[in-house]
Amino acid sequence: HDLMPIHPYNHLEDPYSLYPHSLRNIDELCASIVRSHRETSQCRVEDLQALRWKLFSREEIQAYQNKSVDEMWQHCAIRLTDAVQYVVEFAKHIPGFRILSQNDQIALLKMGSMEVVLVRMSRLFNTENNTVFFDGKFAGTEVFKSLACGDLITAVFDFAHGMCALKLTEQQIALFSALVLINADRPCLEDRGRVQRVQRSVELGLTHILHRDNQDSLMHKLYQRMAVLRSLCGLHMEKLRWFSQRYPLTAHSLFPPLYKELFA
Numbered sequence: 290h291d292l293m294p295i296h297p298y299n300h301l302e303d304p305y306s307l308y309p310h311s312l313r314n315i316d317e318l319c320a321s322i323v324r325s326h327r328e329t330s331q332c333r334v335e336d337l338q339a340l341r342w343k344l345f346s347r348e349e350i351q352a353y354q355n356k357s358v359d360e361m362w363q364h365c366a367i368r369l370t371d372a373v374q375y376v377v378e379f380a381k382h383i384p385g386f387r388i389l390s391q392n393d394q395i396a397l398l399k400m401g402s403m404e405v406v407l408v409r410m411s412r413l414f415n416t417e418n419n420t421v422f423f424d425g426k427f428a429g430t431e432v433f434k435s436l437a438c439g440d441l442i443t444a445v446f447d448f449a450h451g452m453c454a455l456k457l458t459e460q461q462i463a464l465f466s467a468l469v470l471i472n473a474d475r476p477c478l479e480d481r482g483r484v485q486r487v488q489r490s491v492e493l494g495l496t497h498i499l500h501r502d503n504q505d506s507l508m509h510k511l512y513q514r515m516a517v518l519r520s521l522c523g524l525h526m527e528k529l530r531w532f533s534q535r536y537p538l539t540a541h542s543l544f545p546p547l548y549k550e551l552f553a
Protein backbone atom coordinates (compact mmCIF):
# COMPACT_ATOMS: atom_id res chain seq x y z
CA HIS A 290 0.00 0.00 0.00
CA ASP A 291 2.73 2.44 -0.92
CA LEU A 292 0.18 4.78 -2.47
CA MET A 293 -1.63 5.37 0.78
CA PRO A 294 -0.84 8.75 2.25
CA ILE A 295 -0.83 9.52 5.93
CA HIS A 296 -3.99 11.53 5.69
CA PRO A 297 -4.30 14.63 7.85
CA TYR A 298 -8.08 14.47 7.88
CA ASN A 299 -10.08 12.38 10.24
CA HIS A 300 -13.21 11.31 8.40
CA LEU A 301 -15.10 11.18 11.69
CA GLU A 302 -14.63 14.91 12.11
CA ASP A 303 -16.06 15.56 8.69
CA PRO A 304 -18.82 13.11 7.86
CA TYR A 305 -18.78 14.37 4.27
CA SER A 306 -15.11 13.73 3.76
CA LEU A 307 -14.55 11.50 0.80
CA TYR A 308 -10.83 11.32 1.29
CA PRO A 309 -10.07 7.74 0.30
CA HIS A 310 -8.81 5.64 3.15
CA SER A 311 -7.72 2.64 1.20
CA LEU A 312 -6.82 1.50 -2.25
CA ARG A 313 -10.27 -0.01 -2.55
CA ASN A 314 -11.86 3.39 -1.99
CA ILE A 315 -9.56 4.94 -4.57
CA ASP A 316 -10.58 2.24 -7.02
CA GLU A 317 -14.23 2.93 -6.31
CA LEU A 318 -13.78 6.65 -6.76
CA CYS A 319 -11.96 6.10 -10.07
CA ALA A 320 -14.62 3.66 -11.23
CA SER A 321 -17.43 6.10 -10.56
CA ILE A 322 -15.64 8.99 -12.26
CA VAL A 323 -14.94 6.78 -15.29
CA ARG A 324 -18.57 5.67 -15.33
CA SER A 325 -19.89 9.22 -15.23
CA HIS A 326 -17.46 10.23 -17.98
CA ARG A 327 -18.65 7.35 -20.14
CA GLU A 328 -22.32 8.07 -19.52
CA THR A 329 -22.01 11.77 -20.35
CA SER A 330 -19.42 11.72 -23.11
CA GLN A 331 -21.87 12.52 -25.93
CA CYS A 332 -19.98 10.35 -28.37
CA ARG A 333 -17.93 7.19 -28.12
CA VAL A 334 -14.40 7.40 -29.54
CA GLU A 335 -14.76 3.97 -31.15
CA ASP A 336 -17.83 5.15 -33.10
CA LEU A 337 -15.93 8.16 -34.38
CA GLN A 338 -13.16 6.02 -35.85
CA ALA A 339 -15.52 4.97 -38.62
CA LEU A 340 -16.34 8.60 -39.41
CA ARG A 341 -12.73 9.75 -39.36
CA TRP A 342 -12.71 10.85 -42.97
CA LYS A 343 -16.18 12.31 -43.15
CA LEU A 344 -15.16 15.88 -43.89
CA PHE A 345 -17.23 18.92 -44.76
CA SER A 346 -17.39 19.56 -48.51
CA ARG A 347 -16.17 22.77 -50.15
CA GLU A 348 -19.76 23.99 -50.40
CA GLU A 349 -20.52 23.22 -46.76
CA ILE A 350 -17.39 25.06 -45.62
CA GLN A 351 -18.39 27.95 -47.86
CA ALA A 352 -21.82 28.03 -46.21
CA TYR A 353 -20.23 28.32 -42.73
CA GLN A 354 -17.92 31.04 -43.99
CA ASN A 355 -20.79 32.98 -45.50
CA LYS A 356 -22.61 33.18 -42.19
CA SER A 357 -22.48 36.59 -40.53
CA VAL A 358 -20.32 36.97 -37.43
CA ASP A 359 -23.28 37.01 -35.07
CA GLU A 360 -25.03 34.13 -36.83
CA MET A 361 -21.94 31.92 -36.50
CA TRP A 362 -21.39 32.99 -32.88
CA GLN A 363 -24.94 32.06 -32.02
CA HIS A 364 -24.55 28.71 -33.77
CA CYS A 365 -21.31 27.91 -31.92
CA ALA A 366 -22.66 29.17 -28.60
CA ILE A 367 -25.53 26.69 -28.95
CA ARG A 368 -23.17 23.79 -29.74
CA LEU A 369 -20.87 24.80 -26.91
CA THR A 370 -23.73 25.06 -24.44
CA ASP A 371 -24.91 21.63 -25.45
CA ALA A 372 -21.43 20.26 -24.69
CA VAL A 373 -21.35 22.19 -21.40
CA GLN A 374 -24.65 20.60 -20.38
CA TYR A 375 -23.05 17.15 -20.63
CA VAL A 376 -20.14 18.39 -18.51
CA VAL A 377 -22.63 19.55 -15.86
CA GLU A 378 -24.13 16.02 -15.90
CA PHE A 379 -20.61 14.58 -15.59
CA ALA A 380 -19.91 16.78 -12.58
CA LYS A 381 -23.17 15.89 -10.87
CA HIS A 382 -22.24 12.21 -10.96
CA ILE A 383 -18.81 12.66 -9.39
CA PRO A 384 -19.30 11.54 -5.76
CA GLY A 385 -17.07 14.32 -4.37
CA PHE A 386 -18.79 17.04 -6.37
CA ARG A 387 -22.24 16.29 -5.05
CA ILE A 388 -21.22 16.94 -1.45
CA LEU A 389 -20.11 20.51 -2.16
CA SER A 390 -22.46 23.42 -1.53
CA GLN A 391 -24.62 24.62 -4.41
CA ASN A 392 -22.60 27.85 -4.60
CA ASP A 393 -19.28 26.06 -4.79
CA GLN A 394 -20.62 23.68 -7.44
CA ILE A 395 -21.65 26.67 -9.54
CA ALA A 396 -18.34 28.45 -8.98
CA LEU A 397 -16.41 25.35 -10.12
CA LEU A 398 -18.61 24.90 -13.18
CA LYS A 399 -18.34 28.57 -14.11
CA MET A 400 -14.56 28.33 -14.22
CA GLY A 401 -14.10 24.74 -15.28
CA SER A 402 -16.84 23.63 -17.64
CA MET A 403 -15.31 25.25 -20.73
CA GLU A 404 -11.95 23.74 -19.80
CA VAL A 405 -13.49 20.27 -19.60
CA VAL A 406 -15.22 20.83 -22.96
CA LEU A 407 -11.79 21.52 -24.45
CA VAL A 408 -10.34 18.39 -22.84
CA ARG A 409 -13.25 16.45 -24.31
CA MET A 410 -12.66 18.06 -27.69
CA SER A 411 -9.36 16.17 -27.95
CA ARG A 412 -11.35 12.91 -28.05
CA LEU A 413 -13.09 14.16 -31.19
CA PHE A 414 -9.95 15.42 -32.86
CA ASN A 415 -8.25 13.95 -35.90
CA THR A 416 -4.56 14.85 -35.70
CA GLU A 417 -3.86 13.59 -39.21
CA ASN A 418 -5.73 16.47 -40.79
CA ASN A 419 -6.31 18.81 -37.82
CA THR A 420 -10.07 18.55 -37.79
CA VAL A 421 -12.66 18.24 -35.03
CA PHE A 422 -16.01 16.48 -35.07
CA PHE A 423 -18.49 19.33 -35.10
CA ASP A 424 -22.07 19.39 -36.43
CA GLY A 425 -21.85 15.78 -37.64
CA LYS A 426 -18.64 15.99 -39.68
CA PHE A 427 -14.97 16.79 -39.26
CA ALA A 428 -14.20 20.50 -39.41
CA GLY A 429 -10.89 22.31 -39.86
CA THR A 430 -10.17 25.79 -38.53
CA GLU A 431 -11.45 27.36 -41.79
CA VAL A 432 -15.00 26.30 -40.86
CA PHE A 433 -14.87 28.77 -37.95
CA LYS A 434 -13.55 31.67 -40.00
CA SER A 435 -16.64 33.87 -39.67
CA LEU A 436 -16.33 33.87 -35.85
CA ALA A 437 -13.52 36.36 -36.47
CA CYS A 438 -11.42 34.97 -33.63
CA GLY A 439 -8.77 33.04 -35.52
CA ASP A 440 -6.25 33.26 -32.68
CA LEU A 441 -8.62 31.50 -30.25
CA ILE A 442 -9.50 28.82 -32.81
CA THR A 443 -5.83 28.19 -33.64
CA ALA A 444 -4.94 28.01 -29.94
CA VAL A 445 -7.81 25.61 -29.23
CA PHE A 446 -6.82 23.34 -32.14
CA ASP A 447 -3.18 23.41 -31.01
CA PHE A 448 -4.28 22.42 -27.53
CA ALA A 449 -6.30 19.49 -28.90
CA HIS A 450 -3.28 18.41 -30.93
CA GLY A 451 -1.07 18.51 -27.85
CA MET A 452 -3.59 16.54 -25.81
CA CYS A 453 -3.80 13.87 -28.51
CA ALA A 454 -0.02 13.55 -28.44
CA LEU A 455 -0.31 12.34 -24.83
CA LYS A 456 -2.42 9.39 -26.06
CA LEU A 457 -4.53 9.26 -22.92
CA THR A 458 -6.89 6.38 -22.28
CA GLU A 459 -10.57 7.09 -21.63
CA GLN A 460 -9.98 6.41 -17.93
CA GLN A 461 -7.13 8.89 -17.79
CA ILE A 462 -9.25 11.50 -19.61
CA ALA A 463 -12.08 10.93 -17.13
CA LEU A 464 -9.87 11.47 -14.08
CA PHE A 465 -8.09 14.42 -15.67
CA SER A 466 -11.47 16.04 -16.49
CA ALA A 467 -12.56 15.63 -12.88
CA LEU A 468 -9.33 17.20 -11.67
CA VAL A 469 -9.75 20.16 -14.04
CA LEU A 470 -13.22 20.71 -12.60
CA ILE A 471 -12.51 20.21 -8.91
CA ASN A 472 -9.86 22.82 -8.36
CA ALA A 473 -9.54 24.49 -4.95
CA ASP A 474 -7.64 27.42 -6.49
CA ARG A 475 -10.72 28.81 -8.23
CA PRO A 476 -11.95 32.18 -6.99
CA CYS A 477 -15.13 32.68 -4.97
CA LEU A 478 -15.25 29.34 -3.14
CA GLU A 479 -17.13 29.25 0.17
CA ASP A 480 -15.63 26.13 1.61
CA ARG A 481 -12.19 25.91 0.06
CA GLY A 482 -11.13 23.27 2.57
CA ARG A 483 -13.75 20.83 1.45
CA VAL A 484 -13.00 21.45 -2.24
CA GLN A 485 -9.35 20.83 -1.40
CA ARG A 486 -10.14 17.47 0.19
CA VAL A 487 -12.18 16.38 -2.82
CA GLN A 488 -9.42 17.64 -5.13
CA ARG A 489 -6.84 15.57 -3.22
CA SER A 490 -8.95 12.45 -3.57
CA VAL A 491 -9.27 12.94 -7.33
CA GLU A 492 -5.53 13.66 -7.57
CA LEU A 493 -4.89 10.45 -5.69
CA GLY A 494 -7.16 8.62 -8.13
CA LEU A 495 -5.34 10.00 -11.17
CA THR A 496 -1.93 9.23 -9.63
CA HIS A 497 -3.17 5.74 -8.91
CA ILE A 498 -4.30 4.94 -12.44
CA LEU A 499 -1.21 6.53 -14.02
CA HIS A 500 0.93 4.40 -11.72
CA ARG A 501 -1.06 1.31 -12.62
CA ASP A 502 -0.66 2.16 -16.33
CA ASN A 503 3.08 2.67 -15.84
CA GLN A 504 2.81 6.30 -16.90
CA ASP A 505 3.67 8.24 -13.74
CA SER A 506 5.53 10.82 -15.81
CA LEU A 507 2.26 11.95 -17.42
CA MET A 508 1.19 13.72 -14.22
CA HIS A 509 3.66 16.53 -14.77
CA LYS A 510 2.55 16.96 -18.40
CA LEU A 511 -1.09 17.05 -17.36
CA TYR A 512 -0.41 19.88 -14.90
CA GLN A 513 1.22 21.76 -17.78
CA ARG A 514 -1.90 21.23 -19.90
CA MET A 515 -3.99 22.69 -17.06
CA ALA A 516 -2.03 25.94 -17.26
CA VAL A 517 -2.67 26.10 -21.03
CA LEU A 518 -6.37 25.46 -20.43
CA ARG A 519 -6.55 28.40 -18.06
CA SER A 520 -5.10 30.74 -20.67
CA LEU A 521 -7.46 29.42 -23.36
CA CYS A 522 -10.47 30.13 -21.19
CA GLY A 523 -9.15 33.61 -20.51
CA LEU A 524 -9.01 34.11 -24.27
CA HIS A 525 -12.55 32.75 -24.63
CA MET A 526 -13.86 35.24 -22.07
CA GLU A 527 -11.98 38.06 -23.77
CA LYS A 528 -13.56 37.17 -27.13
CA LEU A 529 -16.96 36.93 -25.53
CA ARG A 530 -16.62 40.42 -24.06
CA TRP A 531 -15.53 41.72 -27.46
CA PHE A 532 -18.52 40.06 -29.10
CA SER A 533 -21.05 41.23 -26.50
CA GLN A 534 -19.91 44.80 -26.97
CA ARG A 535 -20.19 44.61 -30.72
CA TYR A 536 -23.39 42.57 -30.92
CA PRO A 537 -25.22 43.24 -27.64
CA LEU A 538 -28.55 42.11 -29.03
CA THR A 539 -27.38 38.66 -30.14
CA ALA A 540 -25.40 38.19 -26.94
CA HIS A 541 -28.37 39.23 -24.88
CA SER A 542 -31.33 37.60 -26.61
CA LEU A 543 -29.98 34.79 -28.77
CA PHE A 544 -27.34 33.08 -26.62
CA PRO A 545 -28.61 30.12 -24.62
CA PRO A 546 -29.42 31.03 -20.99
CA LEU A 547 -26.84 28.54 -19.65
CA TYR A 548 -24.10 30.06 -21.81
CA LYS A 549 -24.93 33.52 -20.47
CA GLU A 550 -25.18 32.25 -16.91
CA LEU A 551 -21.81 30.53 -16.98
CA PHE A 552 -19.76 32.88 -19.10
CA ALA A 553 -21.36 36.30 -19.11
Ligand code: CLR
Nearest residue numbers: 331362365366368369372406409410421422445
Ligand atom coordinates in the same frame (compact mmCIF):
# COMPACT_ATOMS: atom_id res chain seq x y z
C1 CLR B 1 -16.18 19.82 -27.90
C2 CLR B 1 -16.57 18.40 -27.60
C3 CLR B 1 -18.07 18.25 -27.54
C4 CLR B 1 -18.69 18.68 -28.87
C5 CLR B 1 -18.26 20.06 -29.22
C6 CLR B 1 -19.19 20.96 -29.54
C7 CLR B 1 -18.90 22.35 -29.91
C8 CLR B 1 -17.44 22.62 -30.22
C9 CLR B 1 -16.58 21.93 -29.17
C10 CLR B 1 -16.79 20.39 -29.19
C11 CLR B 1 -15.10 22.32 -29.27
C12 CLR B 1 -14.89 23.83 -29.31
C13 CLR B 1 -15.69 24.50 -30.42
C14 CLR B 1 -17.15 24.11 -30.16
C15 CLR B 1 -17.94 25.03 -31.09
C16 CLR B 1 -17.13 26.30 -31.15
C17 CLR B 1 -15.83 26.03 -30.36
C18 CLR B 1 -15.17 24.04 -31.78
C19 CLR B 1 -16.14 19.75 -30.40
C20 CLR B 1 -14.67 26.89 -30.88
C21 CLR B 1 -13.45 26.78 -30.01
C22 CLR B 1 -15.09 28.38 -31.00
C23 CLR B 1 -15.40 29.07 -29.69
C24 CLR B 1 -16.14 30.33 -30.03
C25 CLR B 1 -17.18 30.66 -28.98
C26 CLR B 1 -16.63 31.79 -28.19
C27 CLR B 1 -18.50 30.96 -29.55
O1 CLR B 1 -18.42 16.91 -27.24
